Amino acid sequence: MSKYQHIKQSAYDANMQLPKLNLVLFTFGNVSAVDRELGVFAIKPSGVPYEDLSPEKMVIVDFDGNIIEGDLRPSSDTKTHAVLYKHWTGIGGIVHTHSTYGTAWAQSQRCIPIFGTTHADYLTVDIPCAPPMNDEMIKGNYEHETGFQIINHFESMGFDYKEVEMILVGNHAPFTWGKTADKAVHNSAVLETVAHMSYLTEQINPKAPRLQDSLIKKHFERKHGPDSYYGQ
């Protein structure tokens, strides 16, 4: 049995959640799960339908994007995952989808405004939207550069990837992450729901104000602060 079996299983389980949560059409998404000790991650093979996946088909890749184990070609977005794992050392899993509402906001090149407590339960700022990449980055090592586009946007905004676990890449689609692959998938579903709610909010009231600071802080703290009292 592969010594990477545990992350293959985690990546498989997390990938299989995407169609169940209605986050993907066909193969429009991928999840990876990392083993920090071994310095590798398991990721979905490219273009393989979810119904044909198995843990054994996950591909093992290192943080420079080299294939370590696996017969199939890894996701075309593999280098983006690799860059994020290499630079953000606290991440355990990464998800990329083209979920409908999240992608629509990315195509609109707008951050998703924080309008309510559903959003504040997860992050205290608008869901960031990195600007579209420039022609040089696109024509170069595209997926590699996508990772840096994300990291650079976080640095320019002063965001901490442990507090803000999601981003839109302008004209493209959402990326999310978390301590585990499962948590990263959870964040993808939250992003999609918040994207839907924020869209509706602006349609219902184009002048809807952003959430007041006290409520943002309260909801985030009760779930993530030192005195949190949400969950078990």
Add this chain to the structure above:
Amino acid sequence: MSKYQHIKQSAYDANMQLPKLNLVLFTFGNVSAVDRELGVFAIKPSGVPYEDLSPEKMVIVDFDGNIIEGDLRPSSDTKTHAVLYKHWTGIGGIVHTHSTYGTAWAQSQRCIPIFGTTHADYLTVDIPCAPPMNDEMIKGNYEHETGFQIINHFESMGFDYKEVEMILVGNHAPFTWGKTADKAVHNSAVLETVAHMSYLTEQINPKAPRLQDSLIKKHFERKHGPDSYYGQ
């Protein structure tokens, strides 16, 4: 067997309706069921996925928010339920969700206008939206104050909680109630459907008029008046 088994079962059954009715993502909702004689209610434990729930996992709490029985931490919204049960003595069950359309209206800080008979079958006024809470309330005993925000808004509007069984809390999400936990869940689904229809109505005709008084009264009376003839 616990002497609270009957309300644990009621609360469990009602909670399990939420995902079936597409009113919740993950654990974004909770239902409670009260026993007025015993002065306690059963409520969902905090952050436990619906597929892992069982009647035994429901937590028993009194009207001051004290845990009476149960190994798990109750819903983070428990104090809101407690305040409502304490002051509105005719309520048998309470539901809180972040259902998509209802939450979008709450985030828009607008009441849901009464545009049709679907709405009038349940209440004769716009679905009220309490203003967002002030900083003091939020920084204080937040969930406790949420209950008072609801009660105070009803008092200021002159509404009777037996006639209007639902409210939006501005920037937050819907709360509903009823004679039983089942009826409260029913009202949550109705609120979500009416929220969807009213949203569409304004999109189709921004000048759509509110329902005329005679039709409001007729539909409400035929379902809830002394000479009602809806149902068995």
Add this chain to the structure above:
Amino acid sequence: MSKYQHIKQSAYDANMQLPKLNLVLFTFGNVSAVDRELGVFAIKPSGVPYEDLSPEKMVIVDFDGNIIEGDLRPSSDTKTHAVLYKHWTGIGGIVHTHSTYGTAWAQSQRCIPIFGTTHADYLTVDIPCAPPMNDEMIKGNYEHETGFQIINHFESMGFDYKEVEMILVGNHAPFTWGKTADKAVHNSAVLETVAHMSYLTEQINPKAPRLQDSLIKKHFERKHGPDSYYGQ
């Protein structure tokens, strides 16, 4: 066995299609099926959940709204069905729902514009919207008058109920009919889909033109004309 068993079965089968086609929440809809020889129709009992229905629970009513057979109270909309059966002698089944998009158009008090061939496959005019009823009709024999509101609107517009098998009642919701209860349910689903498409069409292009006459005629004729060639 009841001599009305055949229409009880038809009405039951047709009613059970409504939740499958996502046309109803809870009990927000009803279907009836007529026997012209016997001068009666079978209709859903009022407020009974679809999962508890059986053919035996259908109620037999005559064209004046008198209950002929059945232990349960018939749908609160029974008199509307009776009026339509009495005056439109070619109808075999009637459906009333509060389906989301159809109801939104009814609440908007607008006819659904004919924008495409999907619509023209079924009718050659905008889906009509009868004006809201006046206070006198509402305070009087309401459901009985609802039937006349529909019939009078058809007369004033010069429509033939055999060619236009659907209507919105302003501020209320859709009614559809057909040669059989099954066909009436089919029409309800078509109305809901067309209502959704027309809504989107106006959002995408507020100046979208109505369908040209030649295409309206072509699509209707190929499905319903003397030389129709759609279907078997």
Add this chain to the structure above:
Amino acid sequence: MSKYQHIKQSAYDANMQLPKLNLVLFTFGNVSAVDRELGVFAIKPSGVPYEDLSPEKMVIVDFDGNIIEGDLRPSSDTKTHAVLYKHWTGIGGIVHTHSTYGTAWAQSQRCIPIFGTTHADYLTVDIPCAPPMNDEMIKGNYEHETGFQIINHFESMGFDYKEVEMILVGNHAPFTWGKTADKAVHNSAVLETVAHMSYLTEQINPKAPRLQDSLIKKHFERKHGPDSYYGQ
């Protein structure tokens, strides 16, 4: 066994994907699969519900629209399929649906703007919308002319049917094609998803810019270019 069994099976399998992918209500769609050697294609019979289909019920038709084998009447859109097969010799399968978002764009008489990478993964231009047909074409050999409306629009735009595998026919609905019937169905689902996303994008940001050329090229090339690296 029919010597056309293989295309009957392909057409059947592909047709059965339409309801699973939520692309059709009732019988609002059809798929065909061709055998170029035999010069015929298999197509869905007209108006037969999907649940009643079987491979044996598929109808075999030649490129002039003559029925070669089969007891049932073929889809009313058969002549459109025949024209496309006759003129576009690289096509293996064709799909026509009235899917909700695609049809709404067709009714709006607008091309679907290319706003993001989801779109660019499939084609490098806006999804074209052929103008509505003129009265003469409609009153003449309508379905035959529909095929020419599609082909003529491609010629006038300078599009290659091997690179752009989808179109909207103004006021009508989408047509898609591909090397196989399966691929054509795949394209229909992609069109519907992109139509949904583009609609939302314009709602969220009415001034959303079209995708920059470098990103269009990059995404198309990585999936379809000579050095493609998507899939296995």
